[in-house]
Amino acid sequence: MKSYFPFLSNYRKAIYLAPLLVIVDVICEIVQPELMSKIVDVGVKQKSLPYILHIGMIMLILSLIAIAANVGNVYFSSRTSVGFAAELRKGIFTKIQTFSFSNLDKFGSASLVTRLTNDVNILQDLVMMMLRLLIRAPLMLLFAVFFAIRINAGLAIIIAIAIPLLSLSIYFLLHRGLPYFEKMQAKLDIVTRVIQENLINVRVVKSFVRENYENKQFDLASGDLRAMAVKASGIVVLIMPVMQLVMNISIVAIIWFGGVEIISGHFQVGQLMSFITYITQILMSLMMLAMSIMTFSRAGASSKRILEVLNQQPDILDSDEAILKNRQPQKGKIEFRKVYFKYQEQSPEFVLKDISFTASPGETIAIIGSTGSSKSTLVQLIPRLYEVTGGQILIDGADIREYTLENLRNRVALVLQKNELFSGTIAQNLRWGNPQATQEQIMTAAKIAQAHEFIMSLPEKYESVLGQNGVNVSGGQKQRLCIARSLLKNPLILILDDSTSALDIQTEANVRAALKSNSNPPTMLIIAQRISSIRSADRILLLENGEINGIGTHEELIHGNKIYQEIYHSQQLV
Numbered sequence: 001m002k003s004y005f006p007f008l009s010n011y012r013k014a015i016y017l018a019p020l021l022v023i024v025d026v027i028c029e030i031v032q033p034e035l036m037s038k039i040v041d042v043g044v045k046q047k048s049l050p051y052i053l054h055i056g057m058i059m060l061i062l063s064l065i066a067i068a069a070n071v072g073n074v075y076f077s078s079r080t081s082v083g084f085a086a087e088l089r090k091g092i093f094t095k096i097q098t099f100s101f102s103n104l105d106k107f108g109s110a111s112l113v114t115r116l117t118n119d120v121n122i123l124q125d126l127v128m129m130m131l132r133l134l135i136r137a138p139l140m141l142l143f144a145v146f147f148a149i150r151i152n153a154g155l156a157i158i159i160a161i162a163i164p165l166l167s168l169s170i171y172f173l174l175h176r177g178l179p180y181f182e183k184m185q186a187k188l189d190i191v192t193r194v195i196q197e198n199l200i201n202v203r204v205v206k207s208f209v210r211e212n213y214e215n216k217q218f219d220l221a222s223g224d225l226r227a228m229a230v231k232a233s234g235i236v237v238l239i240m241p242v243m244q245l246v247m248n249i250s251i252v253a254i255i256w257f258g259g260v261e262i263i264s265g266h267f268q269v270g271q272l273m274s275f276i277t278y279i280t281q282i283l284m285s286l287m288m289l290a291m292s293i294m295t296f297s298r299a300g301a302s303s304k305r306i307l308e309v310l311n312q313q314p315d316i317l318d319s320d321e322a323i324l325k326n327r328q329p330q331k332g333k334i335e336f337r338k339v340y341f342k343y344q345e346q347s348p349e350f351v352l353k354d355i356s357f358t359a360s361p362g363e364t365i366a367i368i369g370s371t372g373s374s375k376s377t378l379v380q381l382i383p384r385l386y387e388v389t390g391g392q393i394l395i396d397g398a399d400i401r402e403y404t405l406e407n408l409r410n411r412v413a414l415v416l417q418k419n420e421l422f423s424g425t426i427a428q429n430l431r432w433g434n435p436q437a438t439q440e441q442i443m444t445a446a447k448i449a450q451a452h453e454f455i456m457s458l459p460e461k462y463e464s465v466l467g468q469n470g471v472n473v474s475g476g477q478k479q480r481l482c483i484a485r486s487l488l489k490n491p492l493i494l495i496l497d498d499s500t501s502a503l504d505i506q507t508e509a510n511v512r513a514a515l516k517s518n519s520n521p522p523t524m525l526i527i528a529q530r531i532s533s534i535r536s537a538d539r540i541l542l543l544e545n546g547e548i549n550g551i552g553t554h555e556e557l558i559h560g561n562k563i564y565q566e567i568y569h570s571q572q573l574v
């Protein structure tokens with residue numbers, strides 16, 4: 001509960017006011033039956049119109065106050081719950097932004113989306129319910145019992161029997177139903193995950209003609225959910241008729257015993273009427289309480305999932321010293337010193353083993369190696385997307401952990417192997433790399449990345465909208481836009497992870513030449529599969545099973561490295 005206080009702090013006033021208004025509402029409502037009985041027992045009996053009008057007027061005013069209080073309560077509760085949800089969502093979102101890649105690996109995007117949407121909505125409903133019902137139900141119950149006893153303590157015995165009877169039945173039903181509700185939540189998660197994964201990968205599904213398979217997966221998940229929902233609601237729907245039964249029996253009993261008392265002159269008709277109203281209110285409040293308990297326990301699972309995200313410690317953070325020194329990379333020299341890495345602490349094998357090499361400022365090092373040889377892993381360690389497990393990476397002689405993440409990542413541009421653009425215009429997407437970039441800088445970057453020409457051929461040029469309802473770019477065009485976006489950061493170190501794989505050999509060569517033509521070229525690490533893409537690099541680093549198998553120029557490797565020779569010859573054939 002305490003973890004949620006910060007998200008409610010802007011709504012303190014509303015949180016006090018809402019229950020206060022509930023109390024006003026309950027008081028106004030609870031005296032109505034009492035006044036009604038006065039009209040019948042005094043006004044009608046004495047045939048006094050002024051008395052009836054007087055009491056009627058009071059009832060009317062109380063009703064108006066109750067309505068106003070209720071409207072006020074709805075206003076404050078909705079404001080609070082909607083505001084709480086917005087702040088909570090923002091909090092989770094901000095937290096996720098601090099996550100390292102390994103934090104993100106742990107949750108998975110589909111699950112994070114469910115937590116941000118569905119789980120937050122459930123907590124929003126809970127806050128609303130707490131502010132509306134949680135005080136109302138017990139208060140109403142207490143007051144109604146009090147007034148009922150005051151009217152006729154003898155008849156109140158019926159209430160003393162009805163309350164435990166209904167409570168026990170509700171307890172019994174909820175006790176059986178709640179586990180189903182919890183399971184239902186878990187099944188709902190699965191359905192959401194299936195939907196999300198399918199929609200995110202809908203193109204893959206289509207290209208593999210796996211629609212039927214996916215439909216089956218969905219049917220399975222959705223069928224499971226339905227079965228559980230039917231079981232859960234099958235039990236909970238019984239609560240209503242049980243309550244009706246208890247209520248009707250109580251009313252019959254009241255009329256029976258009350259009637260006898262009326263005949264003997266100890267009891268009034270109006271009192272009987274209000275007594276019946278009170279017992280209805282009592283049993284209704286019990287129901288509301290039960291429903292609240294149900295909402296509570298259903299929200300428990302959602303809360304747990306949200307707290308998991310909020311309490312997750314980002315595992316890559318700035319050290320105090322780095323913040324204090326505010327050191328900036330200056331030249332772009334990269335040095336790996338006996339670097340070891342594994343993704344999970346518990347995994348027995350290192351993915352990278354004993355990696356040591358140096359790239360001098362302005363040098364281009366190409367990285368080649370079979371798929372799964374840890375090329376991507378190696379370069380992701382440089383901007384600290386993952387933290388090295390052993391050894392050290394230095395930039396300009398200082399351990400990368402001595403820079404703040406911001407200073408480090410501002411100067412290290414990494415074009416990821418699986419890169420994405422955002423919806424928006426091309427210019428907006430490029431400027432994403434550097435919000436201050438001028439139109440001219442944007443065009444220069446696009447020219448180096450060989451993207452300018454195709455952008456200019458679009459009807460709206462740099463203002464063309466990408467994505468939904470906009471233009472779609474080809475794989476190679478997207479790669480070039482991603483390179484341009486990275487160049488706008490004016491990086492000291494530029495890492496391209498298979499980022500020109502979709503370009504034809506000529507365009508790729510043009511990109512490389514343009515990158516090099518810069519008077520002050522960045523240090524570059526270029527991962528590629530084709531020898532043609534890398535033979536002009538200053539040096540080539542050959543990775544094999546996470547280890548450096550050889551490093552040198554194309555000429556050196558072609559003469560001295562067996563694996564490189566094999567790769568070279570296999571590519572000559574095609």
Ligand SMILES: Nc1ncnc2c1ncn2[C@@H]1O[C@H](COP(=O)(O)OP(=O)(O)OP(=O)(O)O)[C@@H](O)[C@H]1O
Nearest residue numbers: 105343351369370371372373374375376377378417
């Ligand atoms: N996020 C991750 N969590 C756990 N293991 C991973 C993760 N990413 C990659 N691996 C594992 O690390 C190893 C190296 O993967 P990596 O992506 O670095 O290879 P790569 O050389 O870039 O391959 P490719 O040429 O196919 O891009 C693989 O065995 C892979 O299964």
Ligand SMILES: [Mg+2]
Nearest residue numbers: 375376377417
């Ligand atoms: Mg890779």
